[in-house]
Amino acid sequence: MNLAHRVSLIKESPTLAVMARAGKMKAEGKDVVILAAGEPDFDTPDHIKQAAIEAINAGKTKYTPVGGTTELKQAIIHKFAKENNLQYAANQVSASAGGKHCIFNALQAILSSGDEVIIPAPFWVSYPDMVLLSAGTPVIVSCTIEDKYKLTADKLQKAITPKTKAIFLNSPSNPTGMVYSDNELLALANVLKKYPDIIIITDDIYEHILFDGLQFKNIVNVAPELYDRTIVINGVSKAYAMTGWRIGFSACGNTSIIKAMENIQSQSTSNACSIAQAAAAAALNGGHACLQVMKDAFLERRNYVVERINKIKGLRCLKAEGAFYVFFECVDAINSLHQAGKIAQKTDLAFANYLLENFLLAGVPGSAFGLDDHIRISFATSMEELAKGLDRLEEALNK
Numbered sequence: 001m002n003l004a005h006r007v008s009l010i011k012e013s014p015t016l017a018v019m020a021r022a023g024k025m026k027a028e029g030k031d032v033v034i035l036a037a038g039e040p041d042f043d044t045p046d047h048i049k050q051a052a053i054e055a056i057n058a059g060k061t062k063y064t065p066v067g068g069t070t071e072l073k074q075a076i077i078h079k080f081a082k083e084n085n086l087q088y089a090a091n092q093v094s095a096s097a098g099g100k101h102c103i104f105n106a107l108q109a110i111l112s113s114g115d116e117v118i119i120p121a122p123f124w125v126s127y128p129d130m131v132l133l134s135a136g137t138p139v140i141v142s143c144t145i146e147d148k149y150k151l152t153a154d155k156l157q158k159a160i161t162p163k164t165k166a167i168f169l170n171s172p173s174n175p176t177g178m179v180y181s182d183n184e185l186l187a188l189a190n191v192l193k194k195y196p197d198i199i200i201i202t203d204d205i206y207e208h209i210l211f212d213g214l215q216f217k218n219i220v221n222v223a224p225e226l227y228d229r230t231i232v233i234n235g236v237s238k239a240y241a242m243t244g245w246r247i248g249f250s251a252c253g254n255t256s257i258i259k260a261m262e263n264i265q266s267q268s269t270s271n272a273c274s275i276a277q278a279a280a281a282a283a284l285n286g287g288h289a290c291l292q293v294m295k296d297a298f299l300e301r302r303n304y305v306v307e308r309i310n311k312i313k314g315l316r317c318l319k320a321e322g323a324f325y326v327f328f329e330c331v332d333a334i335n336s337l338h339q340a341g342k343i344a345q346k347t348d349l350a351f352a353n354y355l356l357e358n359f360l361l362a363g364v365p366g367s368a369f370g371l372d373d374h375i376r377i378s379f380a381t382s383m384e385e386l387a388k389g390l391d392r393l394e395e396a397l398n399k
């Protein structure tokens, strides 16, 4: 079968692939500990589920405007004003089937063939492939553990060319959990101010999962001059434990970008699910009490996982400042397993496979996020599962 050329440029989403593989093993009766999934283990709060039930009963089961119901758009506008101090009108926001869909629409709307998109690595696995699907060229900028895996102004400056069309920012970061400080964002903004044609895509999906008293800011908060050319991506999936509902939203000062994204959506999926939209509006309008419960649990788990990982020989990790991932470096562990003949290649992929096949522990290899010799584990799962998973990791390296 001759498939489209674009298909040859991409691969299956590695996060979803690991989840599918581990899920299949579990369905076969194997006691797999799955620390791969980037989704909260909590149930969607009751008041949100209730809003969906009411929407069904009220017959809200028809098409809605492509970019979202008036009710949802108002909730999004209110959320940005109240939580982020960002003012948008209805034609500057749009809802889609998840943050991932928003990013895809955004790239489709802004990229022409050969346009370059700067992606700081480690990155969320789908950014480069979505750029490729939109005929763009990903420009990966490696950020090291010494820089806390964050892009510096100097590296950004060096990566910019006349073809640079856009840049991704993601804080708190998936997979590293690192958060950009105001000064770090400002340093990046000062570089970007010199290039008025570069569009910034800020993926703020982990905004509400922040630890140690950190306050969320994105680049527009520290550099309001970038308002027109920054596409803010967010959604209800991570904060409100609503991954399956598939509601994300985008905002941009420049209305033509939002309009283009809605046109693309009108020719592909049309509106996001009407019932999920009603639930998302209830989530955004419903206050933060339900978030705190989850945040407290994530904090306890973060502390536990970071402490244990750093006690295991051959592994080291930074303390995640947000999101629900620990991204640990495992070069020494890989080398010793290779030396002992346990893994054939000195790669994080071989290490991750070894853990899954021999110790029934699923994590996602760092190479999928653009940085070798690392593994991402998610702590969005119960303490019991985490303890079991870390026991297995310890056993794998002590054996």
Ligand code: GLU
Binding pocket: 013, 015, 016, 036, 037, 038, 039, 100, 124, 125, 126, 174
């Ligand atoms: N964003 C989550 C993750 O990184 C969900 C899976 C995905 O779409 O990548 O695990």
